[in-house]
Amino acid sequence: MRLLIDAGPDMRQQVLRAGIGEISAVLITHTHADHIFGIDDLRSFNFTSRAAVPLYATRESMAEIQRFFHYIFVPDADYLGSKPPKLLLHEFCPEEPFQVAGFEVTPLPVVHGHMQVMGFRFGDLAYITDCSSIPDKTVELLRGVKTLVLDGLREREHPTHFNHAQALREIDRIAPEKAYLTHVTHDVLYSETNARLQQRSQGRVELAYDGLVLET
Ligand SMILES: [Zn+2]
């Protein structure tokens, strides 16, 4: 069983690099281009599984996906002679746990600039990308989490993402055993920044990196 969170523009290269041939479902955090513009490439999974790919999103995200990728959702879709991806849309509600492919998933509403977007909790692991503030109610939903992956864009502040100092404050509030910062921008120097973060957090916080594998 394997869940994919978001399908960004480089999703195809990511799954090829990781040797992933099949997925059970896709969960969508929000519909910014860097999180959904690989949806057309989900078509390859139709070939390997010979079935539609289940895609889970909030009502708002689903409407946006249907608008951006309208050609996928017309009946008997035929896009210039070629078939678009087959997706099976499932709506979920913020804060309401649901089952998918043997996983219990809790959608975690967080603030991303002026938007509400979703993080996800799977048992004692939580993944929250693209976030500038976490409501108290969502902190409650994160109680007892052991591993947290959290947005930490860069050192400088940003209007729609946590910088490293803000992410460290949130990590203290949520108190996981271990945290990884993700959605890190290109001007962050990996080794220096990672060493600084580990020092400031007594080894509890590190930068994530492409291909990172977490054992939980
Ligand atoms: Zn975003």
Ligand SMILES: [Zn+2]
């Ligand atoms: Zn993003």
